Amino acid sequence: MNETESILAPSTGTEDLVESAWLHSCPSCGSRDLELFYEVRGIPANSCLLFDDRQQAIDCPKSNIGLTYCRDCDFVFNAEFDARQMEYSGRYEETQGFSQTFSRFHRQLAAEMIERHDLHEREVMEVGCGKGEFLVLLSQMGENRGVGVDPSAIPERLEGIDGAERVTLIPEYFLPEHCRTEPDFLCCKMTLEHISDTAQFISTIRKGLTAAKGTVVFFQVPEAHRILSECAFEDIYHEHCSYFTGYSLGRLFQSCGFRVTRTAQEYDDQYLTIEAVADDSAQSVSELPDRGDMAALVSSFPERLAEKRDYWRTMIRQAKEQGQRVVLWGSGSKAVSLLTTMGVSELVDCVTDINPNRQGYFMPGTGHEIVPPSALAEIKPDLVIAMNRIYRDEIQAELDGLGITCRLECL
Ligand SMILES: [Zn+2]
Structure with missing residues (x-):
């Protein structure tokens, strides 16, 4: 056993987990020069699944995080990711379209893509299209x-929506055959971070495309340098097994037969985007972003994370000691991560969400009920913790509209 393997060998008491695929090489570049730097055990495997029964929510399937850094390509991944536990069916409720801030961003992104790539009356494809909102925007x-491929797609939800008559949703996992009509533009937003075999996935996309067609490929993922530098623990959860920087993402695309034409950070630097075209020439060299200080961020991560956790724990504990009501705003994966990794779940009274499709359900792992914001008028929270600071103004306006005076803190 070499040094890397011994670092990655799970500690005792996890024999049943050893047989679950503990990755010993980087799924993006194949290197074995890896460093395990963050572990969480027994957290919900699926943080976006909705449960209509509190006990079922508490008893949901659990998995582990073993966040691992590749010293060769800067890719960060969950070496303990258990793909067998994942479920991306219609029960998976990921849409952020009920937020005005997000809808505005989505519209801007569609407008930008249409302008930069002259997308008018063209064939567009989205891999991991969710419920198809972005394709509808590109159509409108x-x-x-538009053709959307996603196992959690629900084609019926598009019925009657203006522009949706040009959109076809295919509730399947992506295969190169889906590109039989080769698209002019192929996008994949907030999906690659859910895929553990990253090189295989990008190669599969590449197989559907030809260099001659010149399809523009656009990917968007969470930006990992920010997650590590801010210790954004709420952005680390089992569903997200793959974490990219501009460098690691660019290198992956290049190694899978693409020429990278653009990388950028958007949405308050939370998202990383890349544009690339299929390229047959072996000599093709893309200009990749600088590697930055990822190695240093990885080594200081555990200590900085402990400090950040203490800060939030203390805030929530002090509020409860004063008899205050604490509510989380946002019931998605970030809230699941906070509730299941901070040791404060019993101190949080409830969780609210503006997405009506989530209201009335229970949070995986802890069983907190998801209530509509209107219910807060009766709950009278003293401390509201928003899961994303980008929504601060929107949330404050909602609270004001409900006549609620309380402290609003944002992760
Ligand atoms: Zn690597």
């Missing part, structure tokens, strides 16, 4: 014809 704003 550029009269494009």
